[in-house]
Amino acid sequence: MKEFEENYLPLKCSSQKIQQAIMSLLINAVEAMNDGGKILIKVTIEKSCAVIRVIDEGCGINEKALPNIFEPFYTTKNEKSGTGLGLSVAYGIVQAHKGKIEVEETSPGGTTFKINLPLTNLDEN
Numbered sequence: 001m002k003e004f005e006e007n008y009l010p011l012k013c014s015s016q017k018i019q020q021a022i023m024s025l026l027i028n029a030v031e032a033m034n035d036g037g038k039i040l041i042k043v044t045i046e047k048s049c050a051v052i053r054v055i056d057e058g059c060g061i062n063e064k065a066l067p068n069i070f071e072p073f074y075t076t077k078n079e080k081s082g083t084g085l086g087l088s089v090a091y092g093i094v095q096a097h098k099g100k101i102e103v104e105e106t107s108p109g110g111t112t113f114k115i116n117l118p119l120t121n122l123d124e125n
Contacts, residue, residue: 018117038056054115
């Protein structure tokens, strides 16, 4: 499911890299939903940022794991299913775009990842 504001977003970015970051979040969301569920991608403008939320109905993230989830090679999955690089790569991509990625909410009913990307100064265009 998708929710987008219909406004044009003056965002300077590598669309391929941002897609890669979002795909990493989507893959994690799918893998967190063993029994199925919905994933919502929501794009809004908040203050001077484009905000992308990836919201899933998965199992959530253990509170003890939260401080480490963006570290390279950190994984809570078994050895055969994950390298621990997806969230680390997403973090690096967002940081390279002067943005921020965080877990906005997590519970046994799902997780919301939030990406903030600064909009360009309209006077620069």
